[in-house]
Amino acid sequence: MKVIKRNGSEVAFDITKIITAITKANENVEDETRMTPMQIKRIAEAVEIRCIRMNRAPSVEEIQDLVETQIMAHGAYEVAKKYITYRYTRTLVRRSNTTDDRILSLIECCNEEAKQENANKNPTVNSVQRDYMAGEVSRDLTSRLLLPEDIVKAHEEGIIHFHDTDYYAQHMHNCDLVNLEDMLQNGTVISGTMIERPHSFSTACNIATQIIAQVASNQYGGQSISLTHLAPFVQVSRERIQKNLAVELESTGVRLTEEQFSQIVEKRLREEINKGVQTIQYQVVTLLTTNGQAPFVTVFMYLGEAKNEQEKKDLAIIIEETLLQRIEGVKNEAGVYVTPAFPKLIYVLEEQNIHEDSPYYYLTKLAARCTAKRMVPDYISEKKMLELKVDANGEGHCYTCMGCRSFLTPYLDENGQPKYYGRFNQGVVTINLVDVALSSGGNIEQFWKIFDERLELCHKALMCRHERLKGTLSDVAPILWQHGAIARLEKGEKIDKLLYGGYSTISLGYAGLYECVKYMTGKSHTDPSATPFALSVMQHMNDACKKWKAEHRIDFSLYGTPLESTTYKFAKCLQKRFDVIPGINDKGYITNSYHIHVTEEIDAFAKLAFESQFQALSPGGAISYVEVPDMQNNLEAVLQVMKFIYDNIMYAELNTKSDYCQVCGWDGEIQIAEEDGKLVWKCPKCGNTDQSKMNVARRTCGYIGTQYWNQGRTQEIKERVLHL
Secondary structure (H helix, E strand, O other), rough: OOEEEOOOOEEEOHHHHHHHHHHHHHOOHHHHHOOOOHHHHHHHHHHHHHHHHHOOOOOOOHHHHHHHHHHOOOOHHHHHHHHHHHHHHHHHHHHOOOOOOHHHHOOOOOHHHOOOOOOOOOOOOOOHHHHHHHHHHHHHHHHHHOHHHHHHHHHOOOOOOEOOOOOOOOOOOEEEEEHHHHHHHHHHOOOOOOEOOOOOOOHHHHHHHHHHHHHHHHOOOEEEEEEEHOOHHHHHHHHHHHHHHHHHHHHOOOOOOOHHHHHHHHHHHHHHHHHHHHHHHHHHHHHOOOOOOOOOEEEEEEHOOOOOOHHHHHHHHHHHHHHHHHHHHHHHHOOOEEEOOEEEEEEEEOOOOOOOOOOOHHHHHHHHHHHHHHHOOOOEEEHHHHHHHHHOOOOEEOOOOOOEEEEOOEEEEEOOOOOOOOOEEEEEEEEHHHHHHHHOOOOHHHHHHHHHHHHHHHHHHHHHHHHHOOOHHHHHHHHHHHHOOOOOOOOOOEEEHHOOOOEEEEEEEEEEHHHHHHHHHOOOOOOOOHHHHHHHHHHHHHHHHHHHHHHOOOEEEEEEEEOHHHHHHHHHHHHHHOOOOOOOOOOOOOOOOOOOOOOOOOOOHHHHHHHHHHHHHOOOOOOOEEEEEOOOOHHHHHHHHHHHHHHHEEEEEOOEEEEEOOOOOOOOOOOOOOOOOOOEEOOOOOOOOOOHHEEEEEEEEEEEEOOOOHHHHHHHHHHOOOOO
């Protein structure tokens, strides 16, 4: 069994340290109140048993809390006082500087929490370490100076989660839809250099990757671009190629038929599209932004966005090339093609591509191949989205999320026209629904009372996020606020007008609906008798958002949070606050948002149909998934799931597996094994457990992650059952 020290480093559990600490406290009390060595040993053994029951690595603080409890349970109150006094004294000493030890452990690569915080960051790389070091300073400033004490306390206890405290000290927002169309058509400025409208498709792709990198370095969440905004430049290149070919033929005297001329033009055009798409794919996966990882970017593929038939045909060519290149993958250090994490791809299922006789059904079949091989694209149903995303005019709209699942709400500009690109999210605060339930003790009246108190705490925290952005000058991120990614404000102008009236959103997240319902009703929320309670919890949060929106004129929206490391943090906090309750908090993770528990047996179609009703109640963002085996030889089944998505749920994905061992060349599933009380990734062929010598790709929480997951998330991945 491992223990996490205060600086984040990991050591082996040693029961003698507990015995020594208790013995020292015991020696400082009067003889008549001392415990015997046997009592001390029993206390230490009881603590060890409790730690083992956690099914994860406990922290030093958790162990010390257990020691205190066990000493008092033995009636040795004087010894407990001495032990508590010693802890308090040491805490005061440590508080003289709260960040030094953690920063040093980051630099020396021995901070296990940092290693497992983000599935797409390698903590041994200097740029990642620099970002984490800055994050430690930001967290320290945030907790000591920038946030109210009750918010900090609730965050630390896992009652709520105030997201991205490592960036809160700066005036930064969460995620956005990049207005690539405006930037390409009207020009932009990157690092003080004027970038004019590109004169070819390949140049447009190159500029797009530079924009992506700049945007990623000026906000901390995901971003999305649409391939539709690149499609007009296919025609620009076509006309340029036609002109150049005509000059070539004239100079050589060669005569071609109109058909031959057209074939050569289209061949050269395809070559340029191939290079342009390749630029986006390879630039995105090789770029390192200022936060030490590849840009978290989503690429949207929606034929319905095209302005005319020619543009739609050109867009289809780009989509086809994008899918073909993703199927191939990218080469790892050994030169073997593997699955990249980014860019994330979203493919819209629509009438033009969903039926076998649809004109673009060939793209849907290609998407199915890509999903079976590389886990992307994810799928948006135009049909369901038009039903759910309805504006003030009563018209439905289909558009992409901002990153992995955060969706904007419908918005009409001053001319009554729908607007999505160039909008953003101000930030997220998540409520721990499991804690609400456990705090109520199962009493339904207490549940709703505590729920309202916690929601008001989230409201207060969300307003802190809003106030932190309020007054921000456009100068802090010119690419965003001045040069078109989000807006074209003047230098020195405040961004405040973009924070109100629904232009941007701010998100109330939620986690652990399954465990919450299970504790309050004794049943999974999939049980027909428990589902109404689950839906009432969702509606209650939506009602709160509606109330806050009316009060502040800010677009609060309910959001199915994509917890990565926080699912582990919440689990630890719940065990600390309520002990281990079988079936509720006895794992190293809690369930993301409204999802059916990963261990619950249910088929893919029933899962998607059930979860669709919860997506409708998560207007700020949500995504559902089904876990499937290797489907490369069963594409018909993949297509059946895709067609079901089109008819039944707005946004969903299929989780497959795509691994490679660099030691022995194994390209099957790399498995999770337990060694010395810790879950590790292990090649079934050669036994390799070195994370730096393997490529593991799993869907983490809406996006693909690599092999740097924490123990809670790793346990969750290990316990997933197949739905197909």
